[in-house]
Amino acid sequence: QQQVRQSSQSLTVWEGETAILNCSYENSAFDYFPWYQQFPGEGPALLIAIRSVSDKKEDGRFTIFFNKREKNLSLHIKDSQPGDSATYFCAANYGSSGNKLIFGIGTLLSVKP
Amino acid sequence: EAAVTQSPRNKVAVTGGKVTLSCNQTNNHNNMYWYRQDTGHGLRLIHYSYGAGSTEKGDIPDGYKASRPSQENFSLILELATPSQTSVYFCASGERSNQDTQYFGPGTRLLVL
Numbered sequence: 001q002q003q004v005r006q007s008s009q010s011l012t013v014w015e016g017e018t019a020i021l022n023c024s025y026e027n028s029a030f031d032y033f034p035w036y037q038q039f040p041g042e043g044p045a046l047l048i049a050i051r052s053v054s055d056k057k058e059d060g061r062f063t064i065f066f067n068k069r070e071k072n073l074s075l076h077i078k079d080s081q082p083g084d085s086a087t088y089f090c091a092a093n094y095g096s097s098g099n100k101l102i103f104g105i106g107t108l109l110s111v112k113p
Numbered sequence: 114e115a116a117v118t119q120s121p122r123n124k125v126a127v128t129g130g131k132v133t134l135s136c137n138q139t140n141n142h143n144n145m146y147w148y149r150q151d152t153g154h155g156l157r158l159i160h161y162s163y164g165a166g167s168t169e170k171g172d173i174p175d176g177y178k179a180s181r182p183s184q185e186n187f188s189l190i191l192e193l194a195t196p197s198q199t200s201v202y203f204c205a206s207g208e209r210s211n212q213d214t215q216y217f218g219p220g221t222r223l224l225v226l
Contacts, residue, residue, distance in 0.1 A: 043217030
């Protein structure tokens with residue numbers, strides 16, 4: 001049972017395009033949604049996160065759009081660069097979980113020059 | 114900066130053998146976590162800990178034990194390794210709040226023959 005779903009296991013875009021990575025979830029109690037970025041051979045690292053009280057969070061070229069009613073969110077990477085090529089994990093948790101995260105299966109993003 | 118280290122980085126074990134994976138963090142974080150990463154499954158939580166002396170079962174604890182002898186160290190133990198436990202294992206640390214970053218180590222690649 002996948003509580004956090006990432007619709008694409010892989011995505012390829014050209015350099016300069018906007019990459020859009022989608023995520024949906026089942027549990028309406030989830031209130032915190034981080035995205036982690038992982039490069040080959042490394043551990044995941046927090047990229048950007050949003051709380052369920054917000055519908056948008058922006059950090060440089062990275063923006064999360066959040067739709068609480070539809071239980072989905074998306075990560076937009078503007079002006080994609082080859083260095084953005086990595087696996088992106090959508091995750092979620094809720095207040096009483098003690099910072100336990102539930103991860104999606106990840107989306108492998110390839111940015112072609 | 115947050116620092117989580119894991120040892121060994123690579124391990125080959127035989128079926129039925131005992132394997133111990135070690136994790137050390139210098140962040141003075143209360144929480145520590147063990148995940149495994151497999152293609153098609155993303156990151157799945159095996160065990161976690163809220164502090165020295167405590168261990169809790171995660172989502173896939175069968176076949177694994179954990180030990181938290183100190184704030185800094187958290188071990189994952191496979192008493193009787195099986196080929197299905199071939200995977201990449203990640204340790205992470207984080208604060209107690211549900212909306213705090215988890216800091217991941219570089220991973221241990223385990224092959225069980």
